[in-house]
Amino acid sequence: xxKERILTRDVTATQIPAGNxxxxxxxxxxxxxxxxxxxxxxxIDFGLARIDGRxxxxxxxxxxxxxxxxxxxxGGVPDSEAIWDQLKKVYDPEIPVNIVDLGLVYSMxxxxxxxxxxYHVTVTMTLTAPxxxxxxAIAEDARSKVxxxxxxxxxxxxxxxxxxxxxxxxxxxxxxxxxxx
Numbered sequence: 001x002x003k004e005r006i007l008t009r010d011v012t013a014t015q016i017p018a019g020n021x022x023x024x025x026x027x028x029x030x031x032x033x034x035x036x037x038x039x040x041x042x043x044i045d046f047g048l049a050r051i052d053g054r055x056x057x058x059x060x061x062x063x064x065x066x067x068x069x070x071x072x073x074x075g076g077v078p079d080s081e082a083i084w085d086q087l088k089k090v091y092d093p094e095i096p097v098n099i100v101d102l103g104l105v106y107s108m109x110x111x112x113x114x115x116x117x118x119y120h121v122t123v124t125m126t127l128t129a130p131x132x133x134x135x136x137a138i139a140e141d142a143r144s145k146v147x148x149x150x151x152x153x154x155x156x157x158x159x160x161x162x163x164x165x166x167x168x169x170x171x172x173x174x175x176x177x178x179x180x181x
Contacts, residue, residue, distance in 0.1 A: 003032045005042075011055045016041070016048035016093050019133030024049065030059070037091040037098065038064050039141070050093040050137065078110055078119050078151035086145040092128065092138060097177050099125060099142065103169025106160065110152075118153025121146050125157060126165045135159050 007028045015022050024030070024044065034041035038053035040061070056063045087105055088098045099105055107124045123142055127135050139157040146155040167180070175181045 005030050005032055005059050007058050008060065009058045011051055011058045013042075013049040013051045013055075014093075014134070014137050016050055017133050019135065019137050022049060024051075026058075032059060034091075034093065034096060035061075036096060037089045037141070039091070039093065041093040048093065050134075076119070076151050077112075078121070078149050080108070080110065082149045083108060083110070083121060083146055083152070086149055087123065087142055089145055090138065090142045092132075093134065095128070095178075097170070097174040099138065101171040101174035101177070102128070103171065103174070104128070104165060119151050121149075121152050121155040123155065123157045124160055126160055128165055130161050130164075 007024055007026055007030060009026045011024045013022055013024050014020070028044065030042035030044055030049075032040055032042055033048075040051040040053070040056065040059060042049050042051060051059065053064050084100065087108070088100045090099045091097070092099065092102065095102065104127065105123060105125045109122045111120050111122070112118075113120055123146065125139070125142070127138070139159055143155045143157045146152060146157075170178070170180065172181065
C-alpha cells in the first residue's frame with residue numbers, strides 16, 4: 001500500500017524502532033505504508049517513522065475524529081467493552097494487527113479512587129520485543145485512547161516483560177491478518 005506523499009508542513013514524528021522524536025520538514029517525500037489506529041507509518045530516507053493522526057493533514061489525509069461515541073454507563077462506570085474497543089485502535093507501527101489481537105494486553109482494570117473522582121483504568125501490556133524503543137509511544141497511544149471513553153478520568157499503561165510475549169498469544173483474527181493460519 002505504499003503511497004508517495006510530500007509533507008505540506010513540518011511534522012514531529014517518532015522514529016521507528018528507536019522511539020525518538022524527529023522533525024520531518026515541509027517538502028519531505030515520504031511513502032505511506034500503514035494507516036491504522038489513527039496513525040501513519042511512513043518510509044523516509046533514513047528508515048521508518050510514525051506520524052500521529054492529528055498531523056494527517058500534512059500527509060493530505062483527513063484528520064480522523066478521536067471522540068468515542070457515548071456509551072451507556074451504569075452509575076458512571078465506564079463501559080469495559082468501549083475500553084477494549086479503544087485498545088483495539090492501538091497498533092505497533094511495524095505490525096498491521098492491533099495490540100489486543102497481538103496478545104500484548106495482559107489485563108485491563110477499572111477502579112474508582114477513594115475520593116470518588118471518576119474512574120481510573122490500569123492497562124498492563126508488553127511488547128513483542130523488550131528492546132523496542134516504541135514502547136513508550138505505544139503505551140501513550142493506548143493511554144490517550146482509553147481516556148476518551150466516557151466515565152474514564154485517568155489511565156495508566158504499564159509495560160511488563162513477564163510473561164514474555166510469543167506468537168502463540170496472537171488471537172485467531174490476528175493470525176489470519178498476519179497469514180499465520
